[in-house]
Amino acid sequence: MSGLRELKRRRTREAIASAALRLFRESGFDGVSVADIAAEAEISKPTLFAYFPTKEDLVIHQFADDNGPAEIVRARPPETSALSALERSFLDRLAARDPLTGLNDSPDAITCHTLLYSTPALLARLATYLLEKEQQLVEELRASCGISDEFTARLAAAQIFGAQRILGFHNAREIRGGRSADETYPDAVARAEAAYRMLREGLSSLL
Structure with a gap:
């Protein structure tokens, strides 16, 4: 029942x-x-x-994630690094056209992304939600990845969330510009791999 x-x-x-x-x-x-x-x-x-x-939750719920970065890090296999688990999860979501990645061309997903980037109240609500998820990741990095100080864990979490936010923004922008999710997919994968490579290696190769 x-x-x-x-x-x-x-x-x-x-x-x-x-x-x-x-x-x-x-x-x-x-x-x-x-x-x-x-x-x-x-x-x-x-x-x-x-x-x-x-009212904002009617749009933001499309971006809500019951299996967020903290949960992915917590559930990863013992031999898998946190960053590798997060990258694999993001690539899997791209393949599944998860709206969270921006790579979804359904009318509802396009409406949500269009509203999100044009409505300050929605951006503010999403920012609050993402900060909550980021704090959960900070706590998980400290608990399961051997990061002893909060500053380092918070810096790592901020970079991970920042990378995912930019990836989603670029994917959604291409779809709002008229490309289909299937057309965008190869570029989305390449961007995701480049982003996680940058996270893994740091910025020394660029700056």
Whole structure:
């Protein structure tokens, strides 16, 4: 019974998000109210808020990640370095066209990325979310990678998150410019490999 309940909850959540994105495509983020979204999804405002606490979360949830960098580092095989595990995960997500990588050309993904880079409130909400995930990675690097001081762990985590953010930005920009995800994929893989090589080697070869 709990499985059916969770399935129903997930479907309701997806239906609400789809209704919101349809309206955002038509009228923009600021041109749509929570009441408009609830009416489109045929639910009450309290029900909507039970699934999405804020209007911004209706877009940001596309970028939310239950298996973020900290979890990937924690679950890696003993013989695999943290950086290698993170690189493999990102490459796998590119192959799967995960919206988190920016390499997804579905209408909803394009809408989310367009809204994100044009709406200050969404950028602020995403920044808060990413800082929370970055702090989790800092803690995991200290716990499982033998990094004893917080400064070093925080510097490493910031570089990893910065690289992934730039990779996602470039992928999404190419798709918003008219390229398909399949067309962009080879360049996206090359950029990801170059980014992780730079993380692994440092900037000495460039600067």
